[in-house]
Amino acid sequence: MHSDTDFTGKTVLVVGGSSGIGNGIAHAFRERGAQVHVWGTRADPADYDPADGSDLSGLGYTCVDVGDPDAIEAASLPFGTLDVLVLCQGTVVYKRGEFERPGWDRVMAVNLDSLMHIARKFKPQLLDSRGSVIVVSSISGLKANIGNPAYAASKAGAISLTKTLGQAWAPEGIRVNGLAPGLVDTKLTKVTTQNPERMAGALASIPQRRMGTPADMAGAAIFLASPLASYVTGHTLIVDGGLSL
Numbered sequence: 001m002h003s004d005t006d007f008t009g010k011t012v013l014v015v016g017g018s019s020g021i022g023n024g025i026a027h028a029f030r031e032r033g034a035q036v037h038v039w040g041t042r043a044d045p046a047d048y049d050p051a052d053g054s055d056l057s058g059l060g061y062t063c064v065d066v067g068d069p070d071a072i073e074a075a076s077l078p079f080g081t082l083d084v085l086v087l088c089q090g091t092v093v094y095k096r097g098e099f100e101r102p103g104w105d106r107v108m109a110v111n112l113d114s115l116m117h118i119a120r121k122f123k124p125q126l127l128d129s130r131g132s133v134i135v136v137s138s139i140s141g142l143k144a145n146i147g148n149p150a151y152a153a154s155k156a157g158a159i160s161l162t163k164t165l166g167q168a169w170a171p172e173g174i175r176v177n178g179l180a181p182g183l184v185d186t187k188l189t190k191v192t193t194q195n196p197e198r199m200a201g202a203l204a205s206i207p208q209r210r211m212g213t214p215a216d217m218a219g220a221a222i223f224l225a226s227p228l229a230s231y232v233t234g235h236t237l238i239v240d241g242g243l244s245l
């Protein structure tokens with residue numbers, strides 16, 4: 001049976017696929033037949049705890065600190081081809097650390113600079129496969145963000161880069177799209193989910209009255225990478241239960 005969302009025989013790299021949203025996206029591609037490899041920050045897959053939203057079963061794994069451009073250059077792919085590149089890496093610095101240089105530099109390096117470095121690195125493989133890139137930004141890139149100037153600016157930059165790469169690479173057959181999550185329960189959002197008062201406030205502000213799940217995000221990623229989205233490029237799909245409305 002033909003299916004537009006069957007990825008059998010396809011290769012997928014999910015940067016930031018070791019936990020949370022990226023891990024959910026990685027498994028969604030794996031369940032649809034793809035060979036999936038992920039990058040994360042820990043030395044070994046055994047260092048990941050399922051309680052943190054990490055399930056590395058059935059996935060290949062490499063440790064790459066994408067905040068270091070040299071580490072990106074040195075990293076290699078376990079497959080000769082690449083059909084889908086998902087850029088889901090992300091970090092945040094709390095307690096106003098992003099107002100200081102080390103915090104600003106680190107968040108911009110991981111959340112924005114690495115998107116360009118990794119996309120450029122794998123462009124030859126994406127050209128060969130007429131593949132696609134999916135950039136995970138955030139609705140934080142659409143507005144001001146209390147206490148996190150680098151996070152918000154990096155995500156606005158990610159949305160902008162998605163447009164410009166989408167435009168630049170479309171003539172060569174590569175589609176570049178993104179998704180902007182709202183509030184998703186991951187280790188990145190514990191500062192909210194582990195604070196009952198904040199959590200109640202957050203839920204009240206989400207029209208669908210629930211947090212998003214990695215599976216909700218994966219649905220959008222599968223669509224964007226599939227032939228169902230063959231004429232969509234440079235677009236960032238908001239997946240937030242209405243939060244940004």
Ligand SMILES: NC(=O)c1ccc[n+]([C@@H]2O[C@H](COP(=O)([O-])OP(=O)(O)OC[C@H]3O[C@@H](n4cnc5c(N)ncnc54)[C@H](OP(=O)(O)O)[C@@H]3O)[C@@H](O)[C@H]2O)c1
Nearest residue numbers: 016018019020021040041065066089090138183184186188
């Ligand atoms: N959760 C939300 O509500 C939400 C909302 C909007 C956007 N987002 C975005 O969604 C993406 C995934 O976040 P998440 O919520 O799923 O959090 P998460 O579980 O912490 O996942 C973040 C991923 O990025 C990886 N990563 C972080 N720094 C890295 C580095 N220097 N080098 C390589 N990989 C690095 C992490 O690796 P480790 O597993 O080794 O830490 C992990 O795989 C991020 O871009 C985030 O900004 C999240």
